[in-house]
Amino acid sequence: MVVNKVWISDKSIEVKGKESENVVKSELSEDALSILFQVIFQNTGCEVSDVDGKFTIFGSPTETAILEFGLLLGAEFKEQRKDMNILKIEPFNSARKKMSVLVARPNGGKRAFCKGASEIILSMCNKVIDSKGEPIDLSDQQAKNVSDVINSFACEALRTLCLAYQDIDDSIVENNIPDNGYTLVAVVGIKDPVRPGVKNAVETCLAAGITVRMVTGDNINTAKAIAKECGILTPGGMAIEGPDFRNLSPEQMMEIIPKIQVMARSSPSDKHTLVTNLRKMGEVVAVTGDGTNDAPALHESDIGLAMGIAGTEVAKENADVIIMDDNFSTIVNVGRWGRSVYINIQKFVQFQLTVNVVALVLNFFSACISAAPLTAVQLLWVNMIMDTLGALALATEPPTNELMKRPPVARGASFITKAMWRNIIGQSIYQLIVLALLNFDGKKLLGLTGSDSTAVLNTLIFNAFVFCQVFNEINSRDIEKINIFHGMFSSWVFIGVMFITVAFQVIIVEFLGAFASTVPLTWQLWLLSIGIGSISLIVAVFLKCIPVEKKINIKHHDGYEALPSGPELA
Numbered sequence: 001m002v003v004n005k006v007w008i009s010d011k012s013i014e015v016k017g018k019e020s021e022n023v024v025k026s027e028l029s030e031d032a033l034s035i036l037f038q039v040i041f042q043n044t045g046c047e048v049s050d051v052d053g054k055f056t057i058f059g060s061p062t063e064t065a066i067l068e069f070g071l072l073l074g075a076e077f078k079e080q081r082k083d084m085n086i087l088k089i090e091p092f093n094s095a096r097k098k099m100s101v102l103v104a105r106p107n108g109g110k111r112a113f114c115k116g117a118s119e120i121i122l123s124m125c126n127k128v129i130d131s132k133g134e135p136i137d138l139s140d141q142q143a144k145n146v147s148d149v150i151n152s153f154a155c156e157a158l159r160t161l162c163l164a165y166q167d168i169d170d171s172i173v174e175n176n177i178p179d180n181g182y183t184l185v186a187v188v189g190i191k192d193p194v195r196p197g198v199k200n201a202v203e204t205c206l207a208a209g210i211t212v213r214m215v216t217g218d219n220i221n222t223a224k225a226i227a228k229e230c231g232i233l234t235p236g237g238m239a240i241e242g243p244d245f246r247n248l249s250p251e252q253m254m255e256i257i258p259k260i261q262v263m264a265r266s267s268p269s270d271k272h273t274l275v276t277n278l279r280k281m282g283e284v285v286a287v288t289g290d291g292t293n294d295a296p297a298l299h300e301s302d303i304g305l306a307m308g309i310a311g312t313e314v315a316k317e318n319a320d321v322i323i324m325d326d327n328f329s330t331i332v333n334v335g336r337w338g339r340s341v342y343i344n345i346q347k348f349v350q351f352q353l354t355v356n357v358v359a360l361v362l363n364f365f366s367a368c369i370s371a372a373p374l375t376a377v378q379l380l381w382v383n384m385i386m387d388t389l390g391a392l393a394l395a396t397e398p399p400t401n402e403l404m405k406r407p408p409v410a411r412g413a414s415f416i417t418k419a420m421w422r423n424i425i426g427q428s429i430y431q432l433i434v435l436a437l438l439n440f441d442g443k444k445l446l447g448l449t450g451s452d453s454t455a456v457l458n459t460l461i462f463n464a465f466v467f468c469q470v471f472n473e474i475n476s477r478d479i480e481k482i483n484i485f486h487g488m489f490s491s492w493v494f495i496g497v498m499f500i501t502v503a504f505q506v507i508i509v510e511f512l513g514a515f516a517s518t519v520p521l522t523w524q525l526w527l528l529s530i531g532i533g534s535i536s537l538i539v540a541v542f543l544k545c546i547p548v549e550k551k552i553n554i555k556h557h558d559g560y561e562a563l564p565s566g567p568e569l570a
């Protein structure tokens with residue numbers, strides 16, 4: 001943050017690096033400059049350390065920017081502070097949006113300084129300094145002019161603060177800092193450029209059905225200008241000020257909250273109220289924040305994200321995730337990974353349930369009628385495929401950008417979606433039909449005769465069953481999309497698992513007969529097993545064409561309705 005513009009003695013001056021020193025000094029009278037230095041250096045929460053002429057400023061970014069501006073104009077911190085004695089400090093707080101100090105002047109008398117949110121301080125002033133640095137009455141017309149200056153600064157996305165002072169009669173013994181009667185010295189406009197990448201990150205969020213709202217302590221025009229710059233405020237979107245929001249009835253709040261895109265001049269409790277109400281509406285709410293004033297909202301949210309560098313300890317303690325690089329784009333990554341984990345578990349569960357249903361039904365009914373075709377050792381191997389190897393193959397898929405084009409999952413949505421049930425039931429029916437046909441009519445169909453025909457048939461059933469799972473594991477790579485091969489060959493874990501599964505299957509069938517109760521199969525029967533398994537790829541395509549989820553077409557997505565989904569989407 002840096003001071004970009006300053007308004008003083010009825011002049012707006014642009015501040016541009018070191019050359020501003022001469023510009024400002026030539027524009028201002030001696031007295032005006034002196035009082036400007038006082039409001040900057042007396043009323044600051046910063047500390048300055050001076051090691052071998054090298055200044056280091058410790059303080060909030062806003063405070064630092066103002067102090068740096070003072071130093072830029074050639075003033076010295078120690079020099080400025082040396083002859084005034086600070087009697088009382090009211091530090092900045094987010095609810096009052098101002099800070100004040102009371103000092104004892106060297107020649108007697110006291111002086112109060114106040115700085116803070118521009119409109120708030122302006123309303124506390126009844127005087128303003130003129131070009132000579134003398135206080136004169138602040139007429140209505142002049143107050144309007146200052147207000148226009150504030151708005152023009154704010155519309156340029158500058159954070160605006162007013163700096164003011166007043167002399168207090170020595171006869172007043174108590175050290176109270178007054179709330180009005182100030183003389184306005186300057187309006188400063190501080191620039192806090194939007195970090196690169198924020199606009200894209202907001203766009204990604206919108207496409208992902210995540211509504212981004214900006215809740216800030218800044219002036220409404222500053223907030224609106226910044227929000228427009230990064231794509232948060234859209235035409236027709238609503239911007240509201242904290243005090244107006246606070247005064248709404250609960251019903252009115254519920255009505256306008258979905259439309260709010262920007263909330264300015266908000267207090268910590270406004271942030272908290274917004275989050276509470278959004279959660280009541282069934283939304284999943286993530287909050288990002290850095291300051292202590294964000295702590296209540298961070299705590300109330302479903303996912304609190306605190307800034308790791310600029311964040312205060314209080315904010316971090318109340319958060320669930322700490323963004324180490326303070327970058328909004330990283331939040332998009334958090335969302336992407338969250339979605340990836342969720343969908344990977346869904347894929348795994350879909351795969352696992354299919355294997356379970358088929359193995360259970362096949363063995364149970366066959367056992368009731370004749371004998372169970374799959375032995376305990378074979379089931380153990382199948383269990384291995386689906387638990388360990390299946391989890392490895394499906395749950396390690398890295399997140400894709402496609403994930404950010406899907407709608408978010410509603411708070412109460414069931415984990416197993418209709419599309420998953422469709423795939424599970426469809427695949428199970430196919431596998432059960434084929435395996436039951438082999439089990440009950442296989443010998444006749446395949447012309448198997450001889451003493452080992454039962455052993456051969458049971459091995460074939462086992463082999464076909466395993467290949468159905470192998471191909472269904474490929475199907476499970478995507479729940480909705482028809483193209484399941486996308487990115488498969490670059491996922492070495494998946495390819496590795498496929499390879500190991502098939503290799504072990506060959507070893508079990510061909511060489512571990514005594515252990516797994518199998519007999520070696522002819523190449524024709526191997527081909528048949530693979531054929532039966534691969535047909536499940538075709539079955540999956542047909543299944544994915546059956547619509548199960550309602551399709552909704554929305555022109556402008558605001559995060560409150562599901563985005564359309566189907567085989568064409570990720």
Ligand SMILES: Nc1ncnc2c1ncn2[C@@H]1O[C@H](COP(=O)(O)OP(=O)(O)OP(=O)(O)O)[C@@H](O)[C@H]1O
Nearest residue numbers: 062063092094097098099115116117216217218219
């Ligand atoms: N140290 C300070 N002294 C006086 N006023 C301040 C100070 N810091 C900020 N302000 C005023 O308060 C407003 C910010 O209020 P607040 O800290 O509640 O908002 P925020 O959204 O948390 O801001 P930030 O971007 O600093 O995190 C600023 O626009 C400014 O006018």
Ligand SMILES: [Ca+2]
Nearest residue numbers: 290291293294
């Ligand atoms: Ca903050």
